[in-house]
Amino acid sequence: MRTVVAGILEREGPGGVRQVLVGARSSPAWAAGQWEFPGGKVEDGETVAEALIREWREELGTEVEAGEEVYRRELDTPIGAFTLVALRVRLLSDEPRPLEHRALAWVAPADLTRLRLLTSNVAIAEALNRTP
Ligand SMILES: Nc1nc2c([nH]c(=O)n2[C@H]2C[C@H](O)[C@@H](COP(=O)(O)OP(=O)(O)OP(=O)(O)O)O2)c(=O)[nH]1
Numbered sequence: 001m002r003t004v005v006a007g008i009l010e011r012e013g014p015g016g017v018r019q020v021l022v023g024a025r026s027s028p029a030w031a032a033g034q035w036e037f038p039g040g041k042v043e044d045g046e047t048v049a050e051a052l053i054r055e056w057r058e059e060l061g062t063e064v065e066a067g068e069e070v071y072r073r074e075l076d077t078p079i080g081a082f083t084l085v086a087l088r089v090r091l092l093s094d095e096p097r098p099l100e101h102r103a104l105a106w107v108a109p110a111d112l113t114r115l116r117l118l119t120s121n122v123a124i125a126e127a128l129n130r131t132p
Pocket residue numbers: 004005006031036037038039040041042055079084118120121
């Protein structure tokens with residue numbers, strides 16, 4: 001696994017509260033039920049933006065535009081070494097639907113760390129909390 005791209009979609013929720021979209025993984029077993037920023041592995045010949053657009057179409061049934069890079073880290077984890085990149089996402093179509101996730105949720109950045117996030121995503125949540 002070389003690069004994994006994660007998408008950060010924010011909205012103004014009820015009462016003007018800032019919220020970010022997260023999904024609960026349905027697989028593999030070690031990650032099932034853990035929350036992530038939707039995305040996936042970058043395939044050969046793809047840019048991270050192209051991979052993100054493809055993953056959001058496949059997993060959430062949405063058309064999106066990839067925006068600013070908000071996070072990039074080289075990780076060495078029990079499942080292997082990879083680069084995790086998070087890009088902002090702009091929604092061009094309907095609301096995301098959980099085609100592959102167990103569930104989707106809109107959560108205030110300050111509440112993200114109360115969820116059982118993928119370990120690698122805790123640092124992204126912290127980065128979002130530092131961004132106005
Ligand atoms: N989607 C996603 N995966 C993440 C994040 N953080 C993180 O460590 N990962 C890990 C979990 C997985 O081991 C890997 C991504 O794999 P995936 O299963 O989502 O990718 P994919 O859709 O391309 O899956 P596949 O074709 O291999 O089935 O990266 C994240 O924020 N989003």
